[in-house]
Amino acid sequence: MSQSNVVFAAPHGIGRDALFSRAHEISANLGERAAELDRDGLPPLPEIVRLKNTGLLNALHSLDIGGGGLDWTDALRLVRIIARGESSLGQLLGYHFVNSQYIYWALKDQARARALGVETVSRNLYWGAAVNPRDPGLELTRRGNGFALNGRKSFSTAARVSDYINANASLDGKIASFAVPTDRPGYLPNDDWDNIGQRLSDSGSVEFRDFPVYEEDFIAPPAGANDAPPVLSTFNTPLIQLVFVNFYLGTAEGALAAAVDYVRTTTRPWITSGVDRAADDPYILERVGEFTASLKASAALADSAAAAVHAALSRGHNVTARERGEAAAEAYAAKVHATHVSLDITSRVFELTGARSTASRYRFDRFWRNVRTHTLHDPVFYKAKEVGEFVLNDKIPEVSLYS
Numbered sequence: 001m002s003q004s005n006v007v008f009a010a011p012h013g014i015g016r017d018a019l020f021s022r023a024h025e026i027s028a029n030l031g032e033r034a035a036e037l038d039r040d041g042l043p044p045l046p047e048i049v050r051l052k053n054t055g056l057l058n059a060l061h062s063l064d065i066g067g068g069g070l071d072w073t074d075a076l077r078l079v080r081i082i083a084r085g086e087s088s089l090g091q092l093l094g095y096h097f098v099n100s101q102y103i104y105w106a107l108k109d110q111a112r113a114r115a116l117g118v119e120t121v122s123r124n125l126y127w128g129a130a131v132n133p134r135d136p137g138l139e140l141t142r143r144g145n146g147f148a149l150n151g152r153k154s155f156s157t158a159a160r161v162s163d164y165i166n167a168n169a170s171l172d173g174k175i176a177s178f179a180v181p182t183d184r185p186g187y188l189p190n191d192d193w194d195n196i197g198q199r200l201s202d203s204g205s206v207e208f209r210d211f212p213v214y215e216e217d218f219i220a221p222p223a224g225a226n227d228a229p230p231v232l233s234t235f236n237t238p239l240i241q242l243v244f245v246n247f248y249l250g251t252a253e254g255a256l257a258a259a260v261d262y263v264r265t266t267t268r269p270w271i272t273s274g275v276d277r278a279a280d281d282p283y284i285l286e287r288v289g290e291f292t293a294s295l296k297a298s299a300a301l302a303d304s305a306a307a308a309v310h311a312a313l314s315r316g317h318n319v320t321a322r323e324r325g326e327a328a329a330e331a332y333a334a335k336v337h338a339t340h341v342s343l344d345i346t347s348r349v350f351e352l353t354g355a356r357s358t359a360s361r362y363r364f365d366r367f368w369r370n371v372r373t374h375t376l377h378d379p380v381f382y383k384a385k386e387v388g389e390f391v392l393n394d395k396i397p398e399v400s401l402y403s
Helices: 018-042 045-053 072-086 089-104 112-123 238-264 284-311 321-348 366-374 380-393
Strands: 128-131 138-143 146-152 164-171 174-181 186-190 208-214 218-223
Touching: 018 045, 018 072, 018 128, 018 238, 018 366, 045 089, 072 089, 072 238, 072 284, 089 164, 089 218, 089 238, 089 366, 112 238, 146 366, 174 208, 174 238, 238 284, 238 321, 284 321, 321 366, 321 380
Parallel strands: 128 164, 138 164
Antiparallel strands: 138 146, 146 208, 164 174, 174 218, 186 208
């Protein structure tokens, strides 16, 4: 469950190069163990602890409170690197980035936002969320000097490893958003995530039973369904979509790297190829080249979209709905492309490796299972439609927790 009761020694003053070096080291280690981790499907508690102890969780927090001071383009590259080794950990890192940064955009009380940031960095807290809009599930009722939260969320990624969560619930006919630690009584994560992919994402259900919530936990005043939120507070959606983009691509990059290694060491040349090594087979070479080109193009699009969203976010409270929408359209174009590229490559790497590589001990199918599972999070054709609406009709994406 939560590691909130453990105080970690937060690594201060870690520079960009060190963060990237540590990400590569963690990714390589995860890649060596990925088949076993996928087979066991256990909550990734040791892996989250390692992310904490290397300072990666704090990469986006400002330097003056001990964070890494990275921008979103670099932070999302870290997600991509970790996902090469193990897709679920890439997802978890990216989700934490968005959830832990949301307080800075949504809270009007910036002193409180900073205090939460300082606590997050000093204690190396992992942030999750319970906000699935298609699964309302949660209700706040007034009780004493606060509130009691009750209900169930069917999906809550990082349910058992989160120290803090963003959540929302109905209150007097409105929606209340709040941030709370998971070590309060009444937080009950369930061990019921049993999907074909993202088996380490800890995305099972969570229940709240008379879980205490207080006024100071609220991120914003309760709002009606038709109330327009401040533009700045809506950046969590294009950024979480870019998290998807980058761990999809990282997973596909990991699949291609595993396939290339297998071809070099294990695959036998086809009997009519006329070559002595599979690595010299012209058809294998062609596919490796095509897959590499597709991944490089999609990664460049992902970085460009991240820079656009970061630039809009950097305008703070001066950002307009139009600027947010234009940046979101860039993110959603990257989402469309990364979805197609990652599904294609993770399913076709077997064309490189051959029949023997389908042995269960390799679990090379995990790459496809991971992206196939998560790319269904919200239908990619709706993202393509939003991009088309923007290009054809100059209509920016409608703001929601999906767009």
